[in-house]
Amino acid sequence: MSKNKGRKDQQWFDEKYSEGKAIVITGGRRLNFTGSLKIERFNNLESINLKKLKIAYLEISKCSQLNITNLSELTKLTSLSVSGCPKLITLNCLSNGLTSLELSGCYRLNNIDLSKFTKLQSLYLRGYQNLTTLDCSSTEKLISLKISDCVQLNKITNLPKSSKLQSLFVIDCPKLTTLDYSTNALTSLEISGCTKLKDIISLSKAPKLTSLSIIDCPNITKLDCSSNERLTELEVSDLTKLNCSNTSIKILSVNLCPNLETLDCSNNNKLVNLDISNCSKLEFLDCS
Incomplete structure (x- = not known):
């Protein structure tokens, strides 16, 4: 897709939908998007339903009234970023081609199932207040994982199955008590503000580690x-x-x-x- 066509598609989309409460689009011969799409500061928007579009990158940000998002039929989607949507409760995305996922500032979002995202390489979760357990059993291709300000998170399971994980950041997760990050590929590890964390697995399980930061974890004393x-x-x-x-x-x-x-x-x-x-x-x- 040319940059010029992409700009025209985005401009048409903004003009048509920026003031509405709902976006419902089913792609076809006459209506389709390829490449990227941004939905930003649609202040009246309450629901999104996108089907059969060929977009690879989707960014949804600062939509203060958004509460339902259905992306279940975006089969070409590889990158999804949803940020600053404090009323979002339901996010339905089943694209098994997704390689990058960012969820930030979506405080009411229900637990998301990562089992479909087997190609995920980058995962960033911030301010995900309903998240209690993160199961990484299906994210074997994960390279970067960043978790921040997830105040109810108490368990991260099956992380060692992500054998390609190189970068791990766990910040301000005060209920997390244990963390097993043993993977041979890990080069960077940062843990901070995890006040109940009592134990971390032996660092010998991360022989390629070059950068290590453990700050404000008062129960880790040795x-x-x-x-x-x-x-x-x-x-x-x-x-x-x-x-x-x-x-x-x-x-x-x-x-x-x-x-x-x-x-x-x-x-x-x-x-x-x-x-x-x-x-x-x-x-x-x-x-x-």
């Missing part, structure tokens, strides 16, 4: 990343014991760990800067 030789970036807080020997960290600050008692940085000839100025309780330090 961390051993001595098996992660490729680790170059480390950010931590609330620890009493840290073993980062045998890593490739160049700069390390443990100022957010005022109760740190034991620190092992041995066997790391790349470490050039170490800041322990806020660690008045430190009893053991090894940088040999």
